[in-house]
Amino acid sequence: MIRPADCLVLGAGPAGTEAALAAAEAGLDVVLIDEQADAGGQGWRAPLSGLTMPRKGADAEAGDGLRARLAASGVDRRLGRRVWSVGGAFRLDAVGPDGAEAYEAPRLVAATGAHERVVPFPGWTLPGVIGLAGATVLLKAQAVLPGRRVVVAGAGPLLFAVAAGIIAKGGEVAAIVDMDGRLAWARRLPGLARRLDLLKEGLGWTWSILGARVPFLAGHGVRCAAGRSEVEAVIVGPVDADGAPIAGPERRFACDALAVGHGLVPGGEVPKILRAAHLYDRLRGGFIPELDPYGRTTIENLYACGDGTGIRGARPSAVAGRLAGLAAAHDAGRLDATAFTALAEPTLQALADYRPFADTVAGAMALKPAQVAAITPATVVCRCEDVSRAEIDAAVDAGAGDINQMKHFTRCGMGPCQGRMCGDVAAELVAQRRGVTRETVGYWTQRVPLRPVPFDTMIGSFDYADIPIPPPAPL
Amino acid sequence: MSQAPIYDLGVIGGGVVGSTLALLAQRGGLSTALLDRGPLCREASGVNAGTLTLQMTRVALIPHAMRAHAMWASARDWLGHDVGVVVCDGLSLAFTEREAALLEERAGKRRAAGAPITIISRDEALRVEPGISDRTLMAGHCVVDGYANAYLTGQAFRAALVDAGVAVMENRGVSGLDRTDNGFVARTAQGPVSFRRVVLAGGVWIEPMMAWLGVHLPIKVLVNQLSVTERIRPVMRTVVGIASGLLSLKQYPHGTVVIGGGWQGIGDRERGGVELVPERLVGNIRLACHAIPELAGARLARAWAGLEAETADALPAAGPIPGIPDAYVCGSIHSGYTSGPSIARSLADVILGREPDLPLFPIDRLMKAAPP
Ligand SMILES: Cc1cc2nc3c(=O)[nH]c(=O)nc-3n(C[C@H](O)[C@@H](O)[C@H](O)COP(=O)(O)OP(=O)(O)OC[C@H]3O[C@@H](n4cnc5c(N)ncnc54)[C@H](O)[C@@H]3O)c2cc1C
Ligand SMILES: Cc1cc2nc3c(=O)[nH]c(=O)nc-3n(C[C@H](O)[C@H](O)[C@H](O)COP(=O)(O)OP(=O)(O)OC[C@H]3O[C@@H](n4cnc5c(N)ncnc54)[C@H](O)[C@@H]3O)c2cc1C
Numbered sequence: 001m002i003r004p005a006d007c008l009v010l011g012a013g014p015a016g017t018e019a020a021l022a023a024a025e026a027g028l029d030v031v032l033i034d035e036q037a038d039a040g041g042q043g044w045r046a047p048l049s050g051l052t053m054p055r056k057g058a059d060a061e062a063g064d065g066l067r068a069r070l071a072a073s074g075v076d077r078r079l080g081r082r083v084w085s086v087g088g089a090f091r092l093d094a095v096g097p098d099g100a101e102a103y104e105a106p107r108l109v110a111a112t113g114a115h116e117r118v119v120p121f122p123g124w125t126l127p128g129v130i131g132l133a134g135a136t137v138l139l140k141a142q143a144v145l146p147g148r149r150v151v152v153a154g155a156g157p158l159l160f161a162v163a164a165g166i167i168a169k170g171g172e173v174a175a176i177v178d179m180d181g182r183l184a185w186a187r188r189l190p191g192l193a194r195r196l197d198l199l200k201e202g203l204g205w206t207w208s209i210l211g212a213r214v215p216f217l218a219g220h221g222v223r224c225a226a227g228r229s230e231v232e233a234v235i236v237g238p239v240d241a242d243g244a245p246i247a248g249p250e251r252r253f254a255c256d257a258l259a260v261g262h263g264l265v266p267g268g269e270v271p272k273i274l275r276a277a278h279l280y281d282r283l284r285g286g287f288i289p290e291l292d293p294y295g296r297t298t299i300e301n302l303y304a305c306g307d308g309t310g311i312r313g314a315r316p317s318a319v320a321g322r323l324a325g326l327a328a329a330h331d332a333g334r335l336d337a338t339a340f341t342a343l344a345e346p347t348l349q350a351l352a353d354y355r356p357f358a359d360t361v362a363g364a365m366a367l368k369p370a371q372v373a374a375i376t377p378a379t380v381v382c383r384c385e386d387v388s389r390a391e392i393d394a395a396v397d398a399g400a401g402d403i404n405q406m407k408h409f410t411r412c413g414m415g416p417c418q419g420r421m422c423g424d425v426a427a428e429l430v431a432q433r434r435g436v437t438r439e440t441v442g443y444w445t446q447r448v449p450l451r452p453v454p455f456d457t458m459i460g461s462f463d464y465a466d467i468p469i470p471p472p473a474p475l
Numbered sequence: 476m477s478q479a480p481i482y483d484l485g486v487i488g489g490g491v492v493g494s495t496l497a498l499l500a501q502r503g504g505l506s507t508a509l510l511d512r513g514p515l516c517r518e519a520s521g522v523n524a525g526t527l528t529l530q531m532t533r534v535a536l537i538p539h540a541m542r543a544h545a546m547w548a549s550a551r552d553w554l555g556h557d558v559g560v561v562v563c564d565g566l567s568l569a570f571t572e573r574e575a576a577l578l579e580e581r582a583g584k585r586r587a588a589g590a591p592i593t594i595i596s597r598d599e600a601l602r603v604e605p606g607i608s609d610r611t612l613m614a615g616h617c618v619v620d621g622y623a624n625a626y627l628t629g630q631a632f633r634a635a636l637v638d639a640g641v642a643v644m645e646n647r648g649v650s651g652l653d654r655t656d657n658g659f660v661a662r663t664a665q666g667p668v669s670f671r672r673v674v675l676a677g678g679v680w681i682e683p684m685m686a687w688l689g690v691h692l693p694i695k696v697l698v699n700q701l702s703v704t705e706r707i708r709p710v711m712r713t714v715v716g717i718a719s720g721l722l723s724l725k726q727y728p729h730g731t732v733v734i735g736g737g738w739q740g741i742g743d744r745e746r747g748g749v750e751l752v753p754e755r756l757v758g759n760i761r762l763a764c765h766a767i768p769e770l771a772g773a774r775l776a777r778a779w780a781g782l783e784a785e786t787a788d789a790l791p792a793a794g795p796i797p798g799i800p801d802a803y804v805c806g807s808i809h810s811g812y813t814s815g816p817s818i819a820r821s822l823a824d825v826i827l828g829r830e831p832d833l834p835l836f837p838i839d840r841l842m843k844a845a846p847p
């Protein structure tokens with residue numbers, strides 16, 4: 001059975017939820033779908049039911065506010081549903097607690113968020129090594145510590161959020177290892193100061209980190225994670241402003257976990273599958289759909305918003321989501337030009353106000369090419385298929401000129417994560433080896449399923465006689 | 476300014492057909508240029524299911540399929556790369572009385588054409604392949620079966636072609652073909668390429684290619700859906716299909732299972748295989764799980780669609796282009812990944828002035844019968 005609607009919104013993070021609310025307030029029949037049990041997405045994730053968190057952060061409060069407004073709205077919430085197929089104009093197929101489901105509407109808002117980037121180093125595939133963003137999920141949703149003694153390393157604001165989160169939950173942070181030097185942060189201060197509320201949150205993290213007297217190494221990166229069957233220590237050393245390792249004393253921190261991440265990459269699976277036009281934007285984290293100021297893609301009636309369209313952070317994503325919802329309602333004829341302008345103008349302004357902040361956040365999380373260039377040949381880049389940098393280089397030398405051809409040559413990106421984890425770094429490696437732009441190298445051809453789906457739920461129960469087997473080919 | 480070379484042969488379209496042709500022609504002594512608008516073997520020849528089976532092959536193609544099967548099995552020797560080929564048994568299953576009748580009829584005709592297919596009972600089939608459903612009534616059994624890793628095709632051919640001295644021109648789309656006094660000139664954005672003889676090996680794009688020469692050859696576009704599971708523990712060891720041909724299944728050594736059978740998605744020649752039809756994906760996977768019940772525990776990792784060419788009578792277009800001396804067409808071969816290398820070999824023989832061991836499929840028949 002197909003549930004028809006006026007507008008489908010995929011992803012109930014800050015962006016998708018605001019889009020759904022705006023469209024529903026304008027009178028559209030909106031279905032909001034997410035695989036999580038509750039709205040809030042990655043940034044404003046709700047704790048698992050039954051968990052009480054020791055202390056509420058600003059993110060949790062923002063999330064609670066959003067969830068309350070959603071609960072009071074007319075949006076049809078379909079949570080706990082994993083969408084695996086998107087097609088037509090527009091249909092979503094999902095699997096959920098009640099099995100297979102399908103939704104159809106003439107409008108679709110894609111708000112599927114971002115995913116984590118980890119620039120590989122020797123030992124990054126050891127058990128006990130976890131992504132920074134993944135660590136926020138553990139801390140927020142499950143109130144679980146990644147380990148008893150954790151090294152927190154990488155780049156961007158999540159570094160401090162995770163360190164502060166571990167300390168708040170009574171864990172020990174062995175060291176914070178920030179690729180950026182103190183100078184980089186000093187330069188960012190003006191951008192951050194444009195949002196005093198958020199700067200305050202950052203200062204709060206800094207304060208708790210200072211209070212815990214955690215060793216803080218600015219301008220350092222992870223050289224390797226060491227351990228026999230799981231991580232036992234992390235060796236770090238100095239890096240230059242571009243992220244390249246430089247000579248200098250190395251330090252070793254014993255630990256049972258390493259939380260490490262080097263920013264986020266926009267997911268954007270839906271606009272890619274539907275073949276909207278994309279462009280490469282290093283600051284925004286990778287290939288992003290071409291959008292008008294309101295979030296309209298180059299495909300009619302397909303909208304996109306949030307970190308899946310370029311890294312900006314949760315609050316700007318929420319504002320962009322509202323714009324996309326308003327645009328969908330306007331295009332559906334539910335908001336006339338006057339009403340649309342009245343609602344959209346201040347929202348556009350709010351988004352513009354966030355820009356210096358958003359750019360600063362994105363800048364701290366953007367890929368550092370010199371860091372990629374320094375990956376050693378034996379280091380595994382695609383962990384699903386166990387493909388090393390040397391194998392990628394060899395494929396390029398054997399004539400693989402773009403990311404998809406490289407994949408065919410090596411199986412890099414063919415595993416269960418479908419290249420989400422390694423794609424950005426692998427493409428950068430191909431571009432650097434060939435000396436060409438990222439545009440030339442391109443991005444993975446996006447296909448269904450959006451996420452792996454179990455066959456048994458997908459196919460349900462059936463009679464053989466009811467399978468619509470087409471007529472046989474000629475003999 | 477140095478004179479641009481005039482190649483003895485130009486092959487337009489670098490799928491498995493064009494690549495084999497170019498390789499054999501160059502090795503036979505012709506200076507050959509191979510042009511593709513993308514990288515080699517990234518259309519049908521790089522995205523297909525890789526099944527090398529006789530049980531889905533058209534009767535008229537059985538001799539080619541058998542010769543090509545041997546070529547694939549010895550790819551390391553003549554191509555220099557094994558393309559991941561695994562030779563194994565194949566089963567075509569029947570679950571209903573109707574399918575059993577279909578199976579007997581189809582297996583009989585293929586056997587008459589030389590395919591070593593026998594009909595075996597459910598119990599015998601379970602001994603050949605313990606992974607199949609016990610709801611199987613009977614099976615066609617063939618010892619000449621197997622599969623390749625299609626995505627390795629381009630890598631394998633590219634190295635061999637470069638090694639043989641073929642002028643490999645990837646990312647070089649041809650937009651038109653002009654006839655000159657001493658052959659043909661292909662128009663490309665990067666400049667013209669000249670050759671004395673030409674083969675159009677453009678898969679589903681043979682139709683627009685033929686139009687460059689003013690010839691109308693209608694080619695239907697099939698949009699075949701395929702899917703692959705995550706790596707799972709071994710659940711099967713043979714190639715498994717069903718009597719109607721709407722299923723092809725095998726598990727690769729690294730553990731993934733590829734599910735095909737020609738269920739149709741959405742797409743066309745201009746845009747490629749743009750969209751999968753979820754109901755048909757589900758139907759195909761239901762069939763697969765019915766045949767190999769253990770598969771139901773797997774997860775879908777990826778699904779895609781590729782374009783396969785079909786002529787009006789579903790037999791290949793392979794031979795000289797009537798009325799245009801020194802121009803040939805080669806393609807539209809049903810289960811063409813299997814048979815393609817053999818048919819390309821016959822055409823290479825003709826171009827090299829040798830008598831081919833196996834026949835071509837001249838297109839005169841299609842041009843006369845061309846629908847309005
Ligand atoms: C793992 C992770 C952790 C993060 N943690 C933080 C943090 O602690 N603080 C912070 O400020 N920022 C965090 N971020 C950054 C994040 O991108 C925020 O900026 C913000 O959440 C972006 O909002 P969004 O609505 O664009 O996307 P998201 O919040 O990511 O929301 C996207 C939603 O789409 C859903 N979805 C995607 N695909 C499907 C599908 N196929 N089927 C069903 N549902 C689907 C996801 O479940 C998710 O809920 C994190 C990012 C990641 C990837
Ligand atoms: C999904 C799918 C599954 C299949 N499964 C099997 C199977 O299991 N077993 C089997 O035996 N067969 C299978 N087939 C069929 C088989 O893949 C094809 O018959 C075979 O690959 C066709 O090869 P080709 O060289 O004729 O065409 P293609 O591989 O399509 O090559 C044509 C080439 O022409 C190029 N081209 C097009 N236009 C131009 C231009 N203007 N200028 C330059 N170059 C151009 C294209 O880029 C392309 O590389 C399958 C097909 C599909 C689509």
